[in-house]
Amino acid sequence: METLIFDLKKQIIEALNLEDITPDDIDTNAPLFVEGLGLDSIDALELIVLMEKKYGIKLEDPGKSKEIFRSVGTMADYITKNRKK
Amino acid sequence: MIKPLAYNIVSPLGFSAPDNYAAVRRGESGVIPWQDPAGTPIVLSRLDREKLQDAFERQCKPSMEYTVPEQAMLLSASLAVAEAGIDPASARTGFVLSSTKGNIELLAIPDHGFGRERIHLWHTAGLLTACFNNQNLPLTVTNACISGAAAQIAALKMLENGLYDHVVVTGVDMASDFIVAGFQSFKSLDPERCRPFDARRKGLNIGEAAATIVFGKADGKGISLIRGNVRNDANHISGPSRTGEGLFRAISRTLEELSPDDIAFISAHGTATPFNDQMEAIAFARAGLDHTPVFSLKAHFGHTMGAAGILESIIAFMALEEGIVLPSMGYEVDGIEGALHVSTATVQSSKKYIVKTLSGFGGCNAALLYQKHS
Amino acid sequence: MKKIIAYSRITDTLVILNGKPCEITFSCEIGPGRLAEIYRFLEVNYPKFFKMDNFSKAGFLASEMVLRSLHYDMESPDESTSVVFANRSSSLDNDKRFQETISRDDYFPSPAVFVYTLPNIVTGEVAIRNKIMGETSFFILESFDAEKMMIFADWAFSSAGTRRVLCGWTEYLDGHSDLLVMMVEKESDKGFDFNKQNINNIYRT
Numbered sequence: 001m002e003t004l005i006f007d008l009k010k011q012i013i014e015a016l017n018l019e020d021i022t023p024d025d026i027d028t029n030a031p032l033f034v035e036g037l038g039l040d041s042i043d044a045l046e047l048i049v050l051m052e053k054k055y056g057i058k059l060e061d062p063g064k065s066k067e068i069f070r071s072v073g074t075m076a077d078y079i080t081k082n083r084k085k
Numbered sequence: 086m087i088k089p090l091a092y093n094i095v096s097p098l099g100f101s102a103p104d105n106y107a108a109v110r111r112g113e114s115g116v117i118p119w120q121d122p123a124g125t126p127i128v129l130s131r132l133d134r135e136k137l138q139d140a141f142e143r144q145c146k147p148s149m150e151y152t153v154p155e156q157a158m159l160l161s162a163s164l165a166v167a168e169a170g171i172d173p174a175s176a177r178t179g180f181v182l183s184s185t186k187g188n189i190e191l192l193a194i195p196d197h198g199f200g201r202e203r204i205h206l207w208h209t210a211g212l213l214t215a216c217f218n219n220q221n222l223p224l225t226v227t228n229a230c231i232s233g234a235a236a237q238i239a240a241l242k243m244l245e246n247g248l249y250d251h252v253v254v255t256g257v258d259m260a261s262d263f264i265v266a267g268f269q270s271f272k273s274l275d276p277e278r279c280r281p282f283d284a285r286r287k288g289l290n291i292g293e294a295a296a297t298i299v300f301g302k303a304d305g306k307g308i309s310l311i312r313g314n315v316r317n318d319a320n321h322i323s324g325p326s327r328t329g330e331g332l333f334r335a336i337s338r339t340l341e342e343l344s345p346d347d348i349a350f351i352s353a354h355g356t357a358t359p360f361n362d363q364m365e366a367i368a369f370a371r372a373g374l375d376h377t378p379v380f381s382l383k384a385h386f387g388h389t390m391g392a393a394g395i396l397e398s399i400i401a402f403m404a405l406e407e408g409i410v411l412p413s414m415g416y417e418v419d420g421i422e423g424a425l426h427v428s429t430a431t432v433q434s435s436k437k438y439i440v441k442t443l444s445g446f447g448g449c450n451a452a453l454l455y456q457k458h459s
Numbered sequence: 460m461k462k463i464i465a466y467s468r469i470t471d472t473l474v475i476l477n478g479k480p481c482e483i484t485f486s487c488e489i490g491p492g493r494l495a496e497i498y499r500f501l502e503v504n505y506p507k508f509f510k511m512d513n514f515s516k517a518g519f520l521a522s523e524m525v526l527r528s529l530h531y532d533m534e535s536p537d538e539s540t541s542v543v544f545a546n547r548s549s550s551l552d553n554d555k556r557f558q559e560t561i562s563r564d565d566y567f568p569s570p571a572v573f574v575y576t577l578p579n580i581v582t583g584e585v586a587i588r589n590k591i592m593g594e595t596s597f598f599i600l601e602s603f604d605a606e607k608m609m610i611f612a613d614w615a616f617s618s619a620g621t622r623r624v625l626c627g628w629t630e631y632l633d634g635h636s637d638l639l640v641m642m643v644e645k646e647s648d649k650g651f652d653f654n655k656q657n658i659n660n661i662y663r664t
Contacts (some may be wrong), residue, residue: 016571019509041324042510045271045570053567123566185577192558206549207601222607225547225599228579235596242614263554267573313538314618317586317595319536323574334538334592338619446574447583449595 005076012072015050016043028073036071044069051075056084086303086311086456087244090251091169092399095161096294096386097130101139105396106403110431112414114385116278116290120328121269122262123417129260129280130292130387132148132157145216152188152199155209157295158257159216166217168429171251173217180223182210183236183256184391190261204403213255221249229445230354231315232256233296233394234453238313240300250301256392257295264390265291271323273358281355281381281413282427283364284420289356296396308402311438314338318448325360325401329368331450332442336372339440339452345373348426349436352401354443355381357415361444368426368450374440375424378432380413394451398441402455405439461612463657464650466641467524468664469497469517474662476524490634494520501527505588512553512575515584518544518629521640522585525625529642533589539622541593541615542582544640545600545608546599546630581629591619594618603628603637605658612643612653621645628662 009023016039030036033044047069051057057079059065068078093101097115098108115130134153141147141156144163153157166173187206191197202208210223226236233256240252258264268274268291275287303309316334318326326333340348349373353365362381369375383399391395404411413427421427441453468475473487474497475481483500485493491513497520498508511519521597522542526533553575560569574580582595600607612626627640639662643653651657 017509019506040321042571042574048272049270049567049569122561186554189554192554193561204551205547205601206599207547210599211601222601222604224607225598226597227577228595228597229577239614242617246613260560263558263576266566266568267557267570267576270573271572315594315596316538317542317583317592317593319586322580322583322587330536331588331592338606341619343562397658445579446577447579447595448580448586 001076001080003071004079007070008076008079011050011054015046019059020022026072029071032071049078054085055079057082086309087241087300088303088307088309089298089402090171090301091165092298093161093165094294094296094396094399095132095137095157095331096396097132098385100160101164102399102403105246106400109382109400109411111384112280115292116384116387121265127150127274127276128264128290129265130290131260132293143304152191154188154257154259155212158209158213158255158426161295161297162213162253162255163216165299166248166253169299171299173253174219176221177250178219179221179243180210180211180214180219181208181236181239181253182223183227183232183254183395184209184224184225185227185232185258186261186264189263190259190292193262214359228449229447230388230390230393231443231445231451232391233396233398234313234441234443235315237298237310237394237453238315239399241310241313242302244302252300253297254300254395255295256295256395258390258392259293260291272407275357278415279357280386280415281357281383282425284418285415286357286359286362286420288358289383290387292389294386294389294392296392296399297413298395306458308406309456309458311456312339313451313453315449315451318399320448322448323446325364325444326448327364329364329371331448332365332368332444333371334451335450335452336368336374336440336442339454340372343438345377347436347438348374348377349405349434349439350378350380352397352439352441352443353379355383355413357381357383363421365442365444366421366423370424376426378410378426380411380428384415394443398453398455401441405457408433408435410434413426461643461645461653462647462650463641463653464644464647465525465528466639467521468661469521469636469638471635476528510571511584512556512572514550514552514631515575515581516579517631517636517638518581518627519584521627521629521638522625525640525642526589531589532599536590536592539620540591540625541595541618541621542585542591542625543594543596543611543615544582544627544629545611546578546597546628547599547601548630548632549599550576552632566656574579574657577615585625593621608658609653609655616645
């Protein structure tokens with residue numbers, strides 16, 4: 001799980017062009033949206049692409065995505081249970 | 086003010102403006118089942134390539150090969166120009182192209198054989214003037230989905246400033262894999278035919294079309310384009326402002342001293358995305374237009390991007406000329422918070438003005454004001 | 460008489476503000492890396508910059524230089540300023556990038572890349588940064604044309620309430636920059652005349 005969380009943070013930084021941020025700067029359980037990293041709607045869509053590209057998980061329902069993307073921790077949980085790659 | 090002397094629409098509903106208008110009156114749609122590049126079923130409004138090529142070759146008698154968007158553009162412009170009875174080669178005739186992505190499909194075909202410059206919009210515009218042996222430099226407007234309105238505003242300024250006596254404004258865009266894939270990644274496509282302003286709306290349908298208006302100076306008869314304005318939300322590059330800021334300002338600047346009671350209807354942008362339609366309703370209400378009948382044409386044609394502002398204006402001012410308000414296809418259940426008068430049936434109106442609105446990526450918004458002279 | 464009250468020029472090798480070259484020493488080769496270097500040299504503090512495509516970054520930086528030099532008020536909504544840009548290549552630089560995300564064997568269309576496949580987005584980015592609610596427009600020309608730029612600016616000025624136009628040629632393709640962004644004011648006792656000769660002079664620097 002530790003490796004997944006670290007890799008996921010690196011992938012998020014790369015996919016969302018978060019300059020000057022390292023995996024250590026991202027709190028695993030902090031909110032990703034509104035506060036924390038302050039991600040927006042386009043970032044949410046990019047995270048959906050990331051889930052499919054890296055982990056083979058297709059997210060069709062934007063409503064469910066909100067819960068999954070609440071924090072890096074919730075993302076990692078969901079990936080662990082549903083990954084196809 | 087300026088006057089549409091002739092106009093044309095090339096869409097799945099027909100290759101003339103009257104044919105398209107009649108199809109809209111009959112409640113027809115060009116939206117059909119299709120697939121996105123990943124094979125996922127979607128719907129979109131698609132031109133029949135063979136019918137288009139046939140009509141293009143008969144009308145334009147080309148001596149070289151043209152891409153699909155070029156065929157649609159040249160067919161539409163050629164038919165409109167012929168009807169207008171103007172001299173398209175004259176130095177006093179200008180050309181404006183409205184398109185968001187033009188020949189973008191060529192990016193997917195490395196050895197397309199059309200040359201390196203073919204992908205550029207200025208090249209596409211050059212083919213337009215070349216078709217008519219016109220020596221003027223054409224103008225290309227590319228301002229996301231409001232391009233068609235921006236192009237008409239440019240024509241208005243050109244004619245009012247005496248730069249030309251006639252301006253041919255043509256818009257074209259295709260439902261390329263590039264565009265379809267992009268909107269799919271935004272999850273903003275409805276898998277079925279779109280439902281503007283409806284509670285069940287899920288997103289837009291992409292459409293392809295070309296449309297042309299040949300403008301001349303107004304003569305106090307028929308239809309005139311009075312003015313138009315563009316304003317920015319200054320909020321987000323892809324999401325509309327929650328307060329309808331830019332659209333409200335564009336409408337206010339365009340209405341000027343006119344009362345909302347003078348407006349027969351608004352031909353809205355109405356893309357059927359959850360946010361766009363709500364934002365438009367807020368902007369209309371802020372401008373005092375909450376009781377003015379509103380319709381969207383997107384369920385008939387899909388969202389035709391660079392062609393939309395021109396195509397939808399044509400249908401709108403044809404309805405104004407006929408003295409009717411069109412129903413908003415795809416709308417059954419109210420899906421808007423706050424007041425909005427969505428037109429649900431064809432009704433007569435004796436009012437003399439209409440407003441056409443559009444909004445686009447980049448936060449831009451446009452409003453045009455058309456008048457019918459008695 | 461309309462006046463150019465501030466302008467910037469960015470090419471592959473030069474960054475100029477109001478006629479003075481900025482003393483920036485590039486450590487990267489000519490290419491997109493230089494845009495990040497200009498960003499840091501100007502001490503812009505705007506993390507959203509890194510989400511933009513390279514074409515928008517270039518246009519944003521050229522605009523930022525002009526607006527900051529004028530101490531432009533970024534806080535108050537302003538409908539009296541317009542942003543009118545033109546170029547030759549549209550957003551082709553980034554269009555190619557999006558095309559890569561939809562190749563047959565590796566099909567993962569990127570929304571963050573797609574949103575920048577329209578050249579007018581950069582006018583939106585400038586508007587968002589500076590709360591500019593006036594007209595934003597984008598035109599395509601085969602090559603830089605001072606006379607056309609003046610006409611575009613005139614059109615923007617003719618929209619009710621417009622007093623300033625941020626008017627620019629924002630060409631960027633395959634790592635090469637060719638930008639000239641001018642703030643034109645309708646009535647001013649500062650700056651110099653917004654005419655064809657002056658525009659060509661500052662472009663040809």
